[in-house]
Amino acid sequence: MTQNNHDSIGDFLKIIRIRNRKSAKEIAKGLGIQPTAVSNWETGRNSISADRVDEVAKAYGMTGGEKDKLLELMDVQSKTFNFSPSNPELLLESQILCVWMTLPKNSRERISRMMKAYETSLEENE
Numbered sequence: 259m260t261q262n263n264h265d266s267i268g269d270f271l272k273i274i275r276i277r278n279r280k281s282a283k284e285i286a287k288g289l290g291i292q293p294t295a296v297s298n299w300e301t302g303r304n305s306i307s308a309d310r311v312d313e314v315a316k317a318y319g320m321t322g323g324e325k326d327k328l329l330e331l332m333d334v335q336s337k338t339f340n341f342s343p344s345n346p347e348l349l350l351e352s353q354i355l356c357v358w359m360t361l362p363k364n365s366r367e368r369i370s371r372m373m374k375a376y377e378t379s380l381e382e383n384e
Contacts, residue, residue, distance in 0.1 A: 266360050267331045268302040271318065275300070278319040288317040302360025306332065
């Protein structure tokens with residue numbers, strides 16, 4: 259398993275790809291897909307289908323432990339993304355949380371600061 263703590267599948271994939279000195283184009287060619295698909299995985303726009311995990315792990319040059327970590331991250335993501343409450347407000351909140359999880363840490367921190375500033379301005383106007 260890798261020694262790094264990864265926040266998302268995309269972060270994990272990108273780090274593995276760079277560590278193994280592979281380009282997104284090389285990964286895509288090995289999988290018979292477009293480079294934009296690799297980019298979409300690494301930015302969290304799209305998910306890897308479970309039936310392609312072995313191919314993806316091989317294309318990225320993952321060790322067995324790294325493949326296990328990928329499966330673990332995919333399991334966490336699937337449990338989160340499958341949450342669909344009947345309350346529309348809760349559904350929207352769960353969708354926002356799912357997007358939040360795919361963002362890089364610096365983006366989440368920046369958005370948190372903006373939300374705190376917004377809430378402070380609301381309190382000042384009350």
